[in-house]
Amino acid sequence: MTTRLEQRRQTEDRILTAARRLFGEQGFDRTTIRAIATAAGSDPGLVMRYFGSKEKLFAQAAAIPADGPIDGTPDQIARQLTEALTSKLADEPTAALAALRAMFSHPEAADEVRTAMAAQQRQVAALLPGEDAVLRSGVIGALTLGLVISRHLVRLDGLDASPEELMAVAGPLIDELVTGSRPIE
Known part of the structure; x- marks a missing residue:
């Protein structure tokens, strides 16, 4: 009972x-x-x-749940970020989508998204090598946010592919951004 x-x-x-x-x-x-x-x-x-x-x-x-702690070597960090994004692409993140949809018309929702994204960005940037770690971490955040919005809210052509197909394209970008293997010109 x-x-x-x-x-x-x-x-x-x-x-x-x-x-x-x-x-x-x-x-x-x-x-x-x-x-x-x-x-x-x-x-x-x-x-x-x-x-x-x-x-x-x-x-x-609409509270955006944290992805969990990010830690380890650059390769481990890239894998953790890739797995988190794959999960967001596989299943519609309902709490996050509520905040994302509302952030364009409600400042509180925009603050919620910004706070969640900034916390993860700072955590990742502190672990990345190179002087441009904050920049690269921000691009990873923008890539993640853009893919989630484009797949689940805007429903852009091509983004209805499987999460694995999407990550075959986005994963190497995340790897490169995490390791800083491509110098900024």
């Missing part, structure tokens, strides 16, 4: 799952509390009681 606390967590999880999907598909402005409640099998009053407001619900639903 489930406890009240477990029931509450399950309900909150259902609401967050529904919110991530709807915010990711429709954006912040077109998503309503009523639609989230319906998708979660709940009611709008309960959604408001648990989360307080649409903005607070969005903040939790």
Whole structure:
């Protein structure tokens, strides 16, 4: 038998799952509390009681989960970054997509994306060789962000290829950026 606390967590999880999907598909402005409640099998009053407001619900639903620590040799770092990007290309990252879709119209969402990306960029740059490590790390972040947005939100031609096919093209770029093997002219 489930406890009240477990029931509450399950309900909150259902609401967050529904919110991530709807915010990711429709954006912040077109998503309503009523639609989230319906998708979660709940009611709008309960959604408001648990989360307080649409903005607070969005903040939790659109929080971008960290990829995890990046560490090791340049080859290991390149492999970790490539694996993280492959995963984002394979499965639509619903929380990240909600934030990415909203970042163009909501400064809070743009701040969330910037904060998440900058934290990883600084972590990676500190491990890369060369004076241009921050620049190369920024390009890796832009490549990652661009591929995720272009595949899952814009749906550009050619990016419907398998994640493995996409990484056959993008992986060597990440390797080169991590190792700094191509000098900047």
